[in-house]
Amino acid sequence: MVGALDDLRVIDASGPIGHYAGRLLADLGADVIKVEPPQGDPARAYPPFLPDVDAPEHGLQFLLLNANKRGVTIDVADDQGRDLFLRLLATSDVLLESWRPQEAAALRLTHDDVTAANESIIHASVTGWGLTGPRAQWAYADIVGVAMSGVMTLAGLPEGPPEQLPDLQGYHCASIDAAAGVMAAILHRDASGEGQLVEVSMQEALSMAQETAMQGADILGEDRVRGGSALGTFRMPGLGLYECADGYVFLMAAGLAGSGFPGFLELMDESGEAGDLTEEPYATFINESMNRGLLAAMAQDPDAMQELTKTLNHIDEIVQAFVRAHPKQYIYERSQEHRVLAGMVSTAQDISASPQLAARDWWNEIDDRGRGKTLRYPGPPWQLEGTPATLRRPAPLLGEHNEELFVELGLAPGEIGALARAGVV
Amino acid sequence: MVEQSSNGAPRPLDGLKVLDLTWFGAGPIGTRALANLGADVVRVETEKRPDGLRIGGPRPVGSTSLNLSGYYNNFNSEKRSITIDLTTERGHELGIDLVKWADVFASNMTNRAVQQIGMTWEQVSAANPGIIGIYQPMQGLTGPHSEYIGFGAILSTVCGVNSMTGFEGNEPRGSGTNYPDYVVNPIHLAIGVMAAVRHKRRTGEGQLIDMSQLESSVAALAGPIFALDNGGGDFRRAGNRVSFAAPHGAYQVEGDDRWLVLGCLTEEHWRSFTDVSGHAEWAEDERFATLDARKQHEDALDALVGEWAAGQDGRQAMERLQAADVPAGLVQSASEVLADEHMADRGYFAYLDHAEAGRRAYDGPGFRLSKTPHDLRGPAPLLGEHTFEICTDLLELSEDEIADLVAEQVLF
Numbered sequence: 099m100v101g102a103l104d105d106l107r108v109i110d111a112s113g114p115i116g117h118y119a120g121r122l123l124a125d126l127g128a129d130v131i132k133v134e135p136p137q138g139d140p141a142r143a144y145p146p147f148l149p150d151v152d153a154p155e156h157g158l159q160f161l162l163l164n165a166n167k168r169g170v171t172i173d174v175a176d177d178q179g180r181d182l183f184l185r186l187l188a189t190s191d192v193l194l195e196s197w198r199p200q201e202a203a204a205l206r207l208t209h210d211d212v213t214a215a216n217e218s219i220i221h222a223s224v225t226g227w228g229l230t231g232p233r234a235q236w237a238y239a240d241i242v243g244v245a246m247s248g249v250m251t252l253a254g255l256p257e258g259p260p261e262q263l264p265d266l267q268g269y270h271c272a273s274i275d276a277a278a279g280v281m282a283a284i285l286h287r288d289a290s291g292e293g294q295l296v297e298v299s300m301q302e303a304l305s306m307a308q309e310t311a312m313q314g315a316d317i318l319g320e321d322r323v324r325g326g327s328a329l330g331t332f333r334m335p336g337l338g339l340y341e342c343a344d345g346y347v348f349l350m351a352a353g354l355a356g357s358g359f360p361g362f363l364e365l366m367d368e369s370g371e372a373g374d375l376t377e378e379p380y381a382t383f384i385n386e387s388m389n390r391g392l393l394a395a396m397a398q399d400p401d402a403m404q405e406l407t408k409t410l411n412h413i414d415e416i417v418q419a420f421v422r423a424h425p426k427q428y429i430y431e432r433s434q435e436h437r438v439l440a441g442m443v444s445t446a447q448d449i450s451a452s453p454q455l456a457a458r459d460w461w462n463e464i465d466d467r468g469r470g471k472t473l474r475y476p477g478p479p480w481q482l483e484g485t486p487a488t489l490r491r492p493a494p495l496l497g498e499h500n501e502e503l504f505v506e507l508g509l510a511p512g513e514i515g516a517l518a519r520a521g522v523v
Numbered sequence: 524m525v526e527q528s529s530n531g532a533p534r535p536l537d538g539l540k541v542l543d544l545t546w547f548g549a550g551p552i553g554t555r556a557l558a559n560l561g562a563d564v565v566r567v568e569t570e571k572r573p574d575g576l577r578i579g580g581p582r583p584v585g586s587t588s589l590n591l592s593g594y595y596n597n598f599n600s601e602k603r604s605i606t607i608d609l610t611t612e613r614g615h616e617l618g619i620d621l622v623k624w625a626d627v628f629a630s631n632m633t634n635r636a637v638q639q640i641g642m643t644w645e646q647v648s649a650a651n652p653g654i655i656g657i658y659q660p661m662q663g664l665t666g667p668h669s670e671y672i673g674f675g676a677i678l679s680t681v682c683g684v685n686s687m688t689g690f691e692g693n694e695p696r697g698s699g700t701n702y703p704d705y706v707v708n709p710i711h712l713a714i715g716v717m718a719a720v721r722h723k724r725r726t727g728e729g730q731l732i733d734m735s736q737l738e739s740s741v742a743a744l745a746g747p748i749f750a751l752d753n754g755g756g757d758f759r760r761a762g763n764r765v766s767f768a769a770p771h772g773a774y775q776v777e778g779d780d781r782w783l784v785l786g787c788l789t790e791e792h793w794r795s796f797t798d799v800s801g802h803a804e805w806a807e808d809e810r811f812a813t814l815d816a817r818k819q820h821e822d823a824l825d826a827l828v829g830e831w832a833a834g835q836d837g838r839q840a841m842e843r844l845q846a847a848d849v850p851a852g853l854v855q856s857a858s859e860v861l862a863d864e865h866m867a868d869r870g871y872f873a874y875l876d877h878a879e880a881g882r883r884a885y886d887g888p889g890f891r892l893s894k895t896p897h898d899l900r901g902p903a904p905l906l907g908e909h910t911f912e913i914c915t916d917l918l919e920l921s922e923d924e925i926a927d928l929v930a931e932q933v934l935f
Binding site: 102103118122126140141143144145146147148149158159161162226227228230231232233236237238239240241242243244245246247248249250251252253254255258259260261262263264265266267270271274275276277278279281282283284285286288289292294295296297298299301302303304305306307308309310311312313314315316317318319320321322323324325339346347348350354355356430434437439440441442443444445446447448449450452453454455457458460471473474475476477478479480481482483484485 | 535536552556560575579580581582583584593594596597657662663665666667668669670671672673674676677678679680681682683684685686687688689690693694695696697698699700701702704705706707710711712713714715717718719720721722724725728729730731732733734735737738739741742743744745746747748749750751752753754755756757758762763765766767768771772773775780782784785786788789792845848849850851852853854855856857858859860861863864865866868869871872880883884886887888889890891892893894895897
């Protein structure tokens, strides 16, 4: 079995905003060639680092996102380097890059220049703001996209600052959209022979991640704010974050799906930890009244409200005591076995040790000979039965495939040596 | 420059037939991308158990109609909707007829629900051997947690979003949204489907795509896990800081809860920032002379940047910093994003007329194609809006047959 893109060559000249796009295409089988400046991609210097390995080969973020790619160094700002780059483009199906418009113009590598070198190429541009509009030339960083897209205003505690998304999600969302755009363009090119420009703005790629905020502003004229709670004046037992013996779980034992709070009560009762909740008046209250609509209606009556709050607090205290007495994995797995909506707040260690991911044989180990290490990589986003995504090679050492690629392009050994001495490659 | 081709231009997935049994966010946004690329996406829904997003909001105050949820409508533009009760025998037969019609079958229900409605991969591929089937339950089709249930809020905790967002010591509340539902999982889905479509067009073969939302999410959040597994140390939450840049964060500016974000990724950015902020002396301070030094003295650095920011008008500061090529932005609210002049100039949001909801904003495409546009040519469907036409055109039922099925509550 072979990958869905195993006949395609992708030139990945992108910076960190596009790395994950190149990685996705590589995982699907494409021959992705990472083109870096002679001093290396900036992400090579991003901590944390692989122990006992020196710069520029130790940046773990770079290794993660550039596995499965071959690597060459070309100074595209140099005339000879540019010529070499254009020769490489002529042998390729896709170009992925992240130059702002003024940078592409200065390099003489605009879409027109690219298509002059290869008429049918698919040219994917991934930048902070896209190629048009009043801010097309603006500088970007991941956090800038997250903030300007409306996503960051939703994260954080009311008393603290808005919070960024973890692990460069602005870049990665832009990359995921770029990879999707390239896939669509490949299907069109397969059918027609015609290439085209794929354009991604990080700000736009993230906008969908505002969840309901955009529609709330459009329909109701109201802006969602961070730390907002839809629960009103009382805490609904079994709904929200609970502290465990060793961390947190998130429970939605509230009737949206699964067995709801009655299922959770059954779980507590099995180990004799349900207190008096299986007795009256709680048993009937839990089975008949404890959903948000009914409670909201009851809360309209101030006298009933006081009694209601007392009852809910009592139930919640028992839930809290139960959860606090157990590790998060226990609460998560036992709840799910009772069909209660529950998730544990997994740390990196928990995910690394996940029995589910292990059982599905999701992780890949790869022998990174150039760095003298065996590395453990996460698997792909999908298991494609007919055209599997595969991890075939470690991230390239800086310039690792210069000779191999340049010989393929027809350069003589003497020419390659001269380019290297001139600092072009 | 990228100008989307005019309405009516051919699109890359024209002719692709998608039977869409996904619901909520992670599936429907992915199949929406396919629809906006030209695919004919038919969503099978029921009135008995409608998509939870049809019940939710935002929606006009006091409304209850299943057609008025902005949450649902934004994620389903340009699809068709047929209401069939697949749990009835005749309904299941119609479902299988639609499987035979389709090139792609998509579901993000639990494995148990898929079995209950008789749409497992064995059943679907038996009915249509060349079909592509993408199944996107929370944790995949196999393994000890494959029957686990969840929405994006559950998945966010399990996949690490909560433990990785925010400041050390605070409750792990996460991103304030069901983050993986909106880009990561749906657009990964669209990529996987298009990979399989390519293979099908080349060979005629369909295939099963077993897509675990957990795996898909972790794949995109893997930095801290990859580092942990390979000797890079344990992850610690760092609020708005990153390992490779400083200053980097959100700084409160003048006004009511207004925040400027700043990411000085290079020494040039840092020096330009000190110029624009009128604090050239910071660039000379040995505590801030290199990235390593700034990371070491980041509390002091952030305190100084914060003091400077407190006296700034956020928008003006952003513009002055950007004029000096420093990555800076504002924490925008949704209404600011809707009115954002740059996005408006690029025509990002689509305003589509919907029979009940009226003219409403829809998120535009996350990527643009210069020759075969990815665009939104119609609003979300009303519940069951296309039942009759699909029964007539695709299932070739007569009007009498349709009427009988409605009476039997197989169709709605």
